[in-house]
Amino acid sequence: MNPAVEFNNVSKSFGNFVAVRDFSLKVENGQFVTLLGSSGSGKSTSLMMLAGFMAPSGGHISIDGRDVTELAPHKRNIGLVYQNYALFPHMTVAANVGFPLKMRHVAKAEIARRVRSALEKVHLDVFADRFPAQLSGGQQQRVALARAMVFEPAILLMDEPLGALDKNLREEMQVEIKRIQRDVGITTIYVTHDQEEAMSMSDNVVVMSKGQIEQAAPPAQLYERPRNAFIAQFIGSANVIPGFVKSNEGAKSFVSETGTTIPLQMHGAVEEGARKAAIVRPERIRFGTGNDSLAVPAVVESVLYGGTMIRYATRAGEQRIDVVAVNDGGAPRQPGETVHLIWEPKDFLLVDATAN
Ligand SMILES: Nc1ncnc2c1ncn2[C@@H]1O[C@H](COP(=O)(O)OP(=O)(O)O)[C@@H](O)[C@H]1O
Ligand SMILES: [Mg+2]
Structure with a gap:
């Protein structure tokens, strides 16, 4: 089986500043992989290249064995969740979640069915008719997650999705996101600067520093067998x-x-x-x-x-x-x-x- 995602010697420069250097990584199907590093280490840049919003300066990216380096973002079948979940304030929860399907011209009855199923997965089906402002921060983030998954993407990308939440809610949401990811079985690449978050949620953690991978390994291995100081x-x-x-x-x-x-x-x-x-x-x-x-x-x-x-x-x-x-x-x-x-x-x- 092909890896779900493969970065092959990917790099990205802005002028003569190298933001990502020689980035190589394989993510297997259904895995939860986290890019962990301090601010400016190249996490978001790597994610944006995978999503197709930024072109690599060198190297190749494939999804399920297919080279997507030149492919337009909307053809990559990727769901995205950011810290600023950007729900449409004037739309109900159901309309927000159904939006990507509407864009894809899915039939109305089918949209209703899939929105219901996506909201059930994040345990928000009873809030379908509310507006975002009537939900808590954690609930809004779950709506964003449902919206990212409603069109059944092959890969889910999350860039510091819990950054805006306070500590207690963040810990609750870590458990919740992990549960949803496991239930759905979707290949997920997650970005955070919080090492405890990375360790508790991931199958594999990719530690980045100055645009490079320092070590990529399962959490216990990173802790027990760190490669360097x-x-x-x-x-x-x-x-x-x-x-x-x-x-x-x-x-x-x-x-x-x-x-x-x-x-x-x-x-x-x-x-x-x-x-x-x-x-x-x-x-x-x-x-x-x-x-x-x-x-x-x-x-x-x-x-x-x-x-x-x-x-x-x-x-x-x-x-x-x-x-x-x-x-x-x-x-x-x-x-x-x-x-x-x-x-x-x-x-x-x-x-x-x-x-x-
Ligand atoms: N569009 C851009 N133009 C110039 N420099 C950028 C741009 N995007 C990111 N960078 C730089 O690349 C480095 C990595 O950024 P980023 O991937 O956003 O880091 P992280 O997500 O790990 O905080 C940073 O030093 C940042 O300033
Ligand atoms: Mg970032």
């Missing part, structure tokens, strides 16, 4: 410790740029001497004892009591290492206390120190 810091939080691997009488250790030695117990080969970044997530660090041969001694510098979690800033020599512990009801460690940091060997990663 940029990804590790962008997805969740991480201790990123620049340094290099040293070997002494067969025992390997990692020496941070700040001069702290961390014993290594790693599977597989590690390149000695090369500049790397060690990554260890704060919640994967435990307090061991001085008897643990791999433990790193450190001193607690500050304690942040957060109810569920307790956050510690510690210092091992000159190297700051943050620890997050589940609050088990015991007395928290105190500033000035010496602790012994340990973790599973699998939770200590050596990655490229630099991004693309």
Whole structure:
């Protein structure tokens, strides 16, 4: 089967500014893929090239195996949802949703049937006769979603669709959009700058920076196996410790740029001497004892009591290492206390120190 969408070395320049560079991506049928990146990283530009509203400066885009690089937008069979959902204020919900079908000269009875079905999918069938102003922000966004799907497009594109909503409503809508997407089974490409949103909704997340893909992977893989220090810091939080691997009488250790030695117990080969970044997530660090041969001694510098979690800033020599512990009801460690940091060997990663 052909991938639903394929970008092949796509680039886009504005004058001599390169907004998207060498963008290659395959999206399989029915997948929910998110482009994640900070503002200006090239997400919308990539989406607009797929929709056909912007021509690539180089490369090719195909939909279901067919090269659409030169094809007009309305022939691409794509549904679009933006942050500013732009419902027609003077039309009812039903008329708004039916609009794309009317444009396509679908018969009236058929429009009524399909509008009803689209509104049922977003759980808004009882609001068919209302006007947009009589709906909440989240309901309006669901109308926009129904309108984008009513003509049964092959692909649904959403560009920061929840950007205008407050936090609670945004979280509700994430669940709702995910439910609808799963029910309908439509291939979806979603754009957001919110990493939690991307992680919770997607089958695959494409992390972009400066117009390039830094890493494309399922959420758990991005978190557990970040390709470089940029990804590790962008997805969740991480201790990123620049340094290099040293070997002494067969025992390997990692020496941070700040001069702290961390014993290594790693599977597989590690390149000695090369500049790397060690990554260890704060919640994967435990307090061991001085008897643990791999433990790193450190001193607690500050304690942040957060109810569920307790956050510690510690210092091992000159190297700051943050620890997050589940609050088990015991007395928290105190500033000035010496602790012994340990973790599973699998939770200590050596990655490229630099991004693309
Ligand atoms: N029409 C345009 N003319 C010039 N520069 C543009 C144009 N559209 C986008 N850009 C630039 O391209 C970069 C990527 O933009 P965009 O894809 O909108 O980023 P994102 O959606 O990730 O925030 C930005 O630096 C932006 O200023
Ligand atoms: Mg954008």
